[in-house]
Structures are given as structure tokens and as C-alpha cells.
Amino acid sequence: MKKVKRTTIYDIAAKLGITASSVSRALNNSSQVNEKTRELIIKTADELNYKRNTLASNLRKGHSKTIGVVVPRINQNFFSNVIAGIEETTYQKGYNLIICQSGEVHDKEIQCVNTLINQHVDCIVISVSADSYDYQHLQNVLDHGIQLIQFDRVAEELETLKVINDNEQASFEAVAHMIDNGYKRIALLEGPQNLNIFRQRKNGYLRALADRKVPIIDELIIENAWTKELGANATRKLLNLPEPPDAIFASTSDFSALGVLEVANAMNIKVPSELGICGYSNEAFTQITSPSITTIDQFSVYMGNTIGNLFFQEVANSDVAVKPKIISIKPELITRGSTAKKS
Amino acid sequence: MKKVKRTTIYDIAAKLGITASSVSRALNNSSQVNEKTRELIIKTADELNYKRNTLASNLRKGHSKTIGVVVPRINQNFFSNVIAGIEETTYQKGYNLIICQSGEVHDKEIQCVNTLINQHVDCIVISVSADSYDYQHLQNVLDHGIQLIQFDRVAEELETLKVINDNEQASFEAVAHMIDNGYKRIALLEGPQNLNIFRQRKNGYLRALADRKVPIIDELIIENAWTKELGANATRKLLNLPEPPDAIFASTSDFSALGVLEVANAMNIKVPSELGICGYSNEAFTQITSPSITTIDQFSVYMGNTIGNLFFQEVANSDVAVKPKIISIKPELITRGSTAKKS
DNA sequence: ATATTTTACGCAATCGATTGCAATTTTCAT
């Protein structure tokens, strides 16, 4: 691109025969500049199509008015909703978002975080990748005096600001609901247990069974059935058991639940009468399958808003050291056709 | 957050009794530094947990290694995919993405663009909002010497880099396919005609009718049936016509097509035998409805990659003025159950 | 050993905006 010399406050100052100081003050609504000269300055700034150089301004001011966001995948429904929510609340306060995706890879996540530190972002918002094993890089963020807000998938041992869903309770309610609807052998498709969210969902499942005095059967708990394909595989395995389950809680995702449904259909097993299904996330498609799929809504956009607000709240009293705080959002069980054993 | 004095190249220089110049050069792999001192510098930089201040660096260098992206909604499938695609290809070259959403509002779009200009981004990637009526703000981007890449929804009159889908051809193929499958009265749900993409889709529809010698019937063309609800409304109206259509091409989106399907089901009209349906975008849910919905895949992630590559290609020969260039990606018709009138 | 290149490093200006302090001008009270 051809190089264009952009107009600076010096250009404006020169044209008016004053100093850059005044121009800067005028443009920043400082009270120590005469109203007439301010108007003049603003007018010429406009004429010259002046645009403030945020880089220079931020360098001088020592912050960037920028928030870095690191998620496994931008184009995953939950995350894109959270990001949209963050953008909503931060944009109106003049903050910008720099987005990176870790692709679920630990090393890339570290790279992303370092890039953001270099960029002097004021805050890093992160949901850790599935294969993250240590959190040195997050500690490093804190050491650089940068706000750190973890959400959804969090490193629990790290004392930071966190915005999470109450996965345990949501799972409890989902499983309790299935039991109350008459299902007796409920299988669990679980996700990678190094992620807190999947541990919590499993705990909710176990607690519901215990609470309703339903025995825990190990062979009904399938590890790592994360995607639609893995969910389908797990389902085939489960339904071919001597004593197959009469319900499956796909705690990993709705995609997994969809895999379950498709296998059930293929095997000609009636849903919900012979097999109950519950997913997780309230993806758009869950309400248009037949039967529609019971699932759990995470209020993802709202979660994003919450993250944004939390940031501003903490920035406000920024002189004191931030004390770790956890905001837990209660997800909602959406009961639909797939778990309606008894009407 | 407590203020942390971050280590600078001066700190490193001071500790080693040399100048910042050498530190800078060492850290930038300049050949004019002794190999031993370079190692020493890198070692101490590491010890002091030094992170380059990108703001300062960029200010000096006159660019930001940052690309701004403006889309109507981040959490809309198509856009989040494109963004993911852009991130994929730009991240590995050390570029960061600043994301803004216009929310389909012209004024917000202008604000976003201005913010990005202030940020000194090296490029702005944009898909204009539905209610954009003039493009002064985009011209302004060019005037500031910033690369501008429009994608999908573009202002045609502006001569910039563009990455688009061949909507006309895709629509042509979709409608031709329906005609060839035996549908005779094909309705069109069209989107806001100020957006090029919807104009093109309409043109494809018209061309297919002409090509197959099917008469154009005005009352079968419904304006602004963009969402699921609007699609449903339009469908009710269409199906209550004295001579109702036997197929509906929801050129606006798959959501609209879903609205069509639901109304048809509610009115007990058989799809595809009594009514054919075709959507647009290949949303995930289209393959799990019953019947599954014929639609058009836009290769959105690939589109993002293309945008990224285009940027680098143009940055490479950056001294010459960029000449406008249009890259057109051919979408693919995905034929499914909803248009299978004749087997 | 001396002259000539190379190599390595320092000096100081620069990118553009901000801001504490000083200097000047204006305003106002007496």
C-alpha cells in the first residue's frame, strides 16, 4: 500500500501556530484550554482528517485499552457467543478485543498469551485448552501485572478472577430429572478429566445417582466421548452391552448427544421410550431434532457480559491488589422430548 | 491491579553495562551484534522475564502488525468461521486480530472502523452491515493508507480487494436443480436488496427460471424474509395463495428455510413431495432436520484463509498501489431430502 | 609493524501523544 503521511497533532498545531500540547489538551477535553481555541482545534483536526494515533497515546499512558481473549476455537458456538458478549460490554467503554485461538493446543496457548503480554493488553480472558497441563504461562500474566479472568474451563489452583457455570449443579439436575422420569440405568459420556468442567459434570452425575439411591455402574461411564463420532461409538458400545442403559447423559456436548440419537435411530431404538438422551450446551439444533433433545443452556452471551463487567469493576478499584473472586452462573435445564419417558 | 514496573531493554542494558541499542539489535537478530553478547543479552532478558513492548515497537516502526475485522455479528456461524479462518492464516505470520461487531447498525460500523483506524491497524477486513447506505467510512480507510478487504457483503462501487462467494451461480444451480427435479412454481424468499449478496442470489434465481423457460411470477417473490420467523410468515402467506408454490428457495438463510419447513409440517404439507425447500449457508442443523434440507455451502473457513493470504500477498508488493482485485469462491450446492420430489 | 577493512557498539534522534511545571496573559477585586 502506498505510504500515507497521517496528520498528527503537530500538523494541527503548526497550522494554527500553537503547540501540540494545546492540541492534545483540546482533543482530550482538558479544562485548561480556552473554549475558542478548542473549537478551532477541533475544526481543523476535522478538516485535516486527523485520527489519534492510539499506539502513541497508549504508550505514553501506559495501558492499551485492549483486552486479549484466548479460546480454543472462535467458531465454536459457546465461545463465539461469549466473545460476542464480552465485545458488547467492553466496546461501549472504548475497549478493544484481540482474539486468539489456541486450537486446544497447549503450546499455541502459551504463544497466544505471550503475544498478548507483548501487546500490553490490560486484561487477558482465557478458557484453557483441553490439553493444558500446567499453568506457568497464566502465572506469568499475573506477574506482569495484567488482569487475568478465566472462564468456563479454568485452572482451579490458580487464584484469579473466574466466571464459570455451575456445571455440577446443572448435571445434577439433568440426571435427577432423568431418574425422576423413570430412567434407571443412566450412562455418562464424559470429557477429558483434566478439565474442571468435565470433572464437575461427572460429580453432578454421581451426586444425582447417590441422591436418588441409584447404583453407580462403572461400565456405563465412558471416557472421552467428546465429538459426535465419539459419542456415536460410545453409544454403539453401550447399547450392545448385555444390560444396556436406558438413558445416556452426553455431558460433553450436544454434538455428542446428536451422535447418540443418530445411533439409536439407526439401531431402531425408540427415543425417548427406550432410550433417554440429554446433551449439554443448548445448541440451536437440539430443538429441531426429532425428538428434540433435552439439554442445558449456559447463557453464553450473558457470561460474556459478566466477564466484561467484572473487568471494569476490578479496574475501578485498581490500586488495591485484586483478590480472587469467582462468579458462578447457574445454567438452566431445558427439558425436551428426548427425556420424556413417562408423559 | 497493582502496578508492576515491567523490564525494558534499558534495564537489560543497565545490568550488562551496555546500551539499549545493542539490546534491541540482539533481540531483533541484527547481524551487527557480537554472537557472545547476543547470547548474554538473551540470557538476561530471559532472567528478567523481559517482554517486548509491542506498542513502542510498533509506534517506531510505523505499523501495528494488527488486522481489524468488522462483522455484523461475531456469533453468527458464517462470520465466526470466517474469522477463525483469518486467524489461522494470519496468526502464524505474527499478526493479531482486533474484532468488532457492527450489530448490523451503520453508525456502529462507522465507529468500529474509526477505532480501527486509530489503532493503526495494517488492514481492515469488513463485511458491511445490512443497513449500510453509504461508504464514506470505507473510503476514509483507503485515504489513510490502510488496506481494505471486503468480503461477502461488499460495497460493489468501491474499488477494493474483495473476497466473495459466487452467489449468483450458486443460486442459479440451486433453482435449476429444483426445476430439474420437477418443481414448477418456485417461490423466492429474498433479503434486503441493498446488500449485494441478496441481489445476486435473486439474479441467480431469475436466470435459472429464464434458462429453464419457467415464467416469473411476482407474487412468489417475497421481500425481506430473513429470519426464521419472517420465513415462516412468508410461507404461511405463500401456501395460502390460490395457486401456492410447490417449492420455496429461502435465499436468505437456512434459518429462514427452517421456518418454511416448520410451517409446512404444521400445515401438514409433505416435504419434499408437495413442497420443495432449499436454504442457504449449510448450517449444521440442515442435515438433521427431517427431511434434511438442501442448501449451499459457502466454505466459510476457507474464505477466511483466502482473506488472510490475500492480505499477505498484497503486503508483499506493498510499494505499488494496490489494484482492486476480486477473488470469487464457488459455493457448493448440497442436495438433500427437502428437494427430492422425483427420486 | 603499519595500513586497511570489518565488526561491534554507542550516540542521539525519532515515532506521536501526554503532562508536570513554568511562563504568560487575562480576569477580577480593591
Add this chain to the structure above:
DNA sequence: ATGAAAATTGCAATCGATTGCGTAAAATAT
């Protein structure tokens, strides 16, 4: 009209990294 207070504006340093130019030191040639 005069001194003091208040309002404006200017000066110059600063944020942290980069880089052209100059010089000292080391390497090589004669």
C-alpha cells in the same frame, strides 16, 4: 489603576523500542 488570583499556553521530558551515523576496537592484509 494596581496587585493578586485565575485561566491559557508553552516548554521539555517521557513512554520503550528502533535505527542512521559515527567511532573505537578487532581482524586482516601488505
